Amino acid sequence: MKVLLIRHHRPSINTRLSESINQIQGVYPPLGIAYIAAVLEEKHEVTILDTQALNLTRDEIKQSIQKINPDVVGITCMTPTIRASLEISELTKEVSDDIITVLGGPHLSAFPKETLTYDHVDFGVVGEGEIVFPGLLTALEGENQLNEIDGLVFKKNGEIKFNSPKKYVKDLDSLPFPARHLLPNKKYYSIHADYPFTTLMTSRGCPFNCGYCFRDIFNRKLRFRSAKNVVDEIELCLEMRFKEIWFYDDVFTFNKKRVAEICSEILNRGLDFKWTAISRVDTVDYDLLKKMKKAGCYRIRYGVESGNQEILDLMNKRITLNMVKKTIKLTKKLGIETLCFFMIGYPGENSEKIKETIDFSIKIDPNWVMFSNAIPFPKTNFLELAYKKGLLKDRNYWDKFVLNKTDEKIPYSFPNLDRWVEFAFKRFYFRPKFVLKTILNLKSIRQNQRYILGLRALINYRSFLA
Numbered sequence: 001m002k003v004l005l006i007r008h009h010r011p012s013i014n015t016r017l018s019e020s021i022n023q024i025q026g027v028y029p030p031l032g033i034a035y036i037a038a039v040l041e042e043k044h045e046v047t048i049l050d051t052q053a054l055n056l057t058r059d060e061i062k063q064s065i066q067k068i069n070p071d072v073v074g075i076t077c078m079t080p081t082i083r084a085s086l087e088i089s090e091l092t093k094e095v096s097d098d099i100i101t102v103l104g105g106p107h108l109s110a111f112p113k114e115t116l117t118y119d120h121v122d123f124g125v126v127g128e129g130e131i132v133f134p135g136l137l138t139a140l141e142g143e144n145q146l147n148e149i150d151g152l153v154f155k156k157n158g159e160i161k162f163n164s165p166k167k168y169v170k171d172l173d174s175l176p177f178p179a180r181h182l183l184p185n186k187k188y189y190s191i192h193a194d195y196p197f198t199t200l201m202t203s204r205g206c207p208f209n210c211g212y213c214f215r216d217i218f219n220r221k222l223r224f225r226s227a228k229n230v231v232d233e234i235e236l237c238l239e240m241r242f243k244e245i246w247f248y249d250d251v252f253t254f255n256k257k258r259v260a261e262i263c264s265e266i267l268n269r270g271l272d273f274k275w276t277a278i279s280r281v282d283t284v285d286y287d288l289l290k291k292m293k294k295a296g297c298y299r300i301r302y303g304v305e306s307g308n309q310e311i312l313d314l315m316n317k318r319i320t321l322n323m324v325k326k327t328i329k330l331t332k333k334l335g336i337e338t339l340c341f342f343m344i345g346y347p348g349e350n351s352e353k354i355k356e357t358i359d360f361s362i363k364i365d366p367n368w369v370m371f372s373n374a375i376p377f378p379k380t381n382f383l384e385l386a387y388k389k390g391l392l393k394d395r396n397y398w399d400k401f402v403l404n405k406t407d408e409k410i411p412y413s414f415p416n417l418d419r420w421v422e423f424a425f426k427r428f429y430f431r432p433k434f435v436l437k438t439i440l441n442l443k444s445i446r447q448n449q450r451y452i453l454g455l456r457a458l459i460n461y462r463s464f465l466a
Contacts (some may be wrong), residue, residue, distance in 0.1 A: 005048045007050045034179050048179070049065075049203060072137065094322045098400035108124045110214060126153060127167070127168065210316055264295075281326075302341055308356045308357060344357065362427070397411065
């Protein structure tokens with residue numbers, strides 16, 4: 001069969017962050033559909049259309065679908081961007097009613113049946129697409145029955161049926177590498193990355209239970225790829241001339257022994273490249289960081305989230321401020337850059353606690369920070385907490401949003417939330433110490449251009465009104 005996989009994430013109606021900041025964050029490769037494409041192309045003709053990276057208009061997307069003329073269109077989606085994904089399924093049916101539309105991604109785990117209420121959505125994929133999607137194509141070819149496919153949402157005699165997923169990929173080494181050859185790799189960029197760059201996953205799942213994060217049952221099952229398998233993929237990426245690799249695991253350093261093995265494999269093969277990873281402050285130590293640095297790691301992105309211990313406990317982060325201070329200091333001492341994520345506006349915060357977070361970010365002084373507006377996403381403890389504290393008036397808001405019963409931004413009424421985030425950004429980045437340090441560390445014309453873009457984004461941020 002001829003399959004077209006599409007990513008179409010317009011700026012979401014529920015993205016509260018300034019558009020100027022959204023733009024400089026960049027566009028990253030859609031690894032999820034690249035993995036699915038790699039599995040499907042063993043038996044089918046597969047194309048990927050990344051409309052976000054290619055910056056395509058509605059008409060251009062429609063023309064692309066017409067030109068490819070697929071039998072099946074698979075669309076990845078998250079709940080905040082579901083409207084954009086639904087736009088693609090509707091557009092596909094305008095091209096031809098005979099094209100089968102399939103929606104998958106994190107959104108389907110939260111709202112499987114609701115998503116299938118739309119006439120232009122034929123199927124939904126819940127769970128790991130590498131298992132569900134091939135089974136669906138086999139059924140469409142008449143070789144098995146829809147009710148036999150775990151994780152499939154489908155329509156039968158006017159009713160929406162859902163086969164709960166029971167299977168997941170246990171051996172990640174058994175998967176083919178993502179089909180990067182189908183992606184517009186030169187279109188991906190970030191203000192924080194050398195060009196061209198790509199992302200890479202060495203594990204799946206996260207064992208932690210932070211209150212603001214939605215995880216389905218399989219996203220909680222932690223599974224690891226072998227060091228050899230990971231570095232084999234790294235070598236392929238280097239052959240494709242990527243200059244930088246971002247390890248995009250939820251917690252790259254959870255298994256310290258395995259990370260050390262990956263670093264040893266990189267060093268033994270003599271691979272010389274830059275890489276970054278996402279980590280927690282409680283999953284690294286001196287020996288591991290030293291080895292990571294030797295193997296090419298130049299930046300670690302830590303999820304700190306708050307500078308107030310009471311709020312960290314409310315988030316169920318299971319870290320302390322003292323842990324944060326020690327880890328950031330140690331990481332910087334070993335010559336690895338730090339980027340810390342903070343969240344502003346969690347239930348229980350007030351102006352004093354927000355100021356503590358901003359002051360804490362300045363005190364630990366990472367190389368970079370990212371402040372985000374706290375948003376209670378569906379099926380999270382955060383959403384329930386926001387409702388109980390009266391910050392969210394409608395507990396069923398996301399259901400209504402998915403069913404197109406409201407166009408309103410999520411009515412999360414934290415006082416002056418957007419302004420606090422703007423203030424946090426400008427307070428951190430407009431410090432004379434930070435500006436001077438940045439100027440002194442400039443090493444290339446391209447780096448200089450990236451920093452100018454970042455400065456422009458901050459200046460264009462809506463003015464803070466106290």
